[in-house]
Amino acid sequence: MTALREDLETTCWTPVCSYTDLLPERGACALVDGRQVALFRTFDGVLYxxxxxxxxxxxxxxxxxxxxxxxxxxxxxxxxxxxVFSLVTGVCLDDPAVSVPTYPVRVAADGAVEVGAG
Structure with missing residues (x-):
């Protein structure tokens, strides 16, 4: 098992909204474990x-x-x-010395978007 898979299995997941609540190419903010997290759904359906x-x-x-x-x-x-910040890595594409944190995100079986923290 890879380290990433082990990390995701031990991640504490917080449900924040329904997948259908996130409009493509529009952001939404959620409070996860005391931190403000910006959520995005791209036109191809991928979540960040x-x-x-x-x-x-x-x-x-x-x-x-x-x-x-x-x-x-x-x-x-x-x-x-x-x-401009990468949604994949959090790195500022205009100044690579600056970045924002990224968080794992997934869709649960019931359609809820969950953000990993911890």
Whole structure:
């Protein structure tokens, strides 16, 4: 078993909403284990979860950013100063020295979106 699989099996999952509540290419914010998490559903149905805190402005706004792609990588542009963050890695594509946390996200059998924390 890989380390990633072991980590996911021991992850504490928090249900946050229904999959159908997340509109494609629109963000939503959820409080998970005391942290604001920005959730995104892309047009192809893939879910992503990153920290909602914009490290450049200090505001909790990434869930309100513009979702798109840069060189094929799904990303979100902060609504404050427009820095772009990868939804896959959390790395700022404009300044790779800066990043936001990423969180595992899944859809449960009942259709609930769950975010991993812990």
């Amino acid at each position: 979860a990153i920290g909602n805190h914009d490290p450049f402005s200090g505001a909790q706004v990434l869930s309100r950013g513009i979702v798109g792609t840069r060189t094929g990588e799904p990303c979100v542009a902060s609504p404050m100063h427009k820095q």
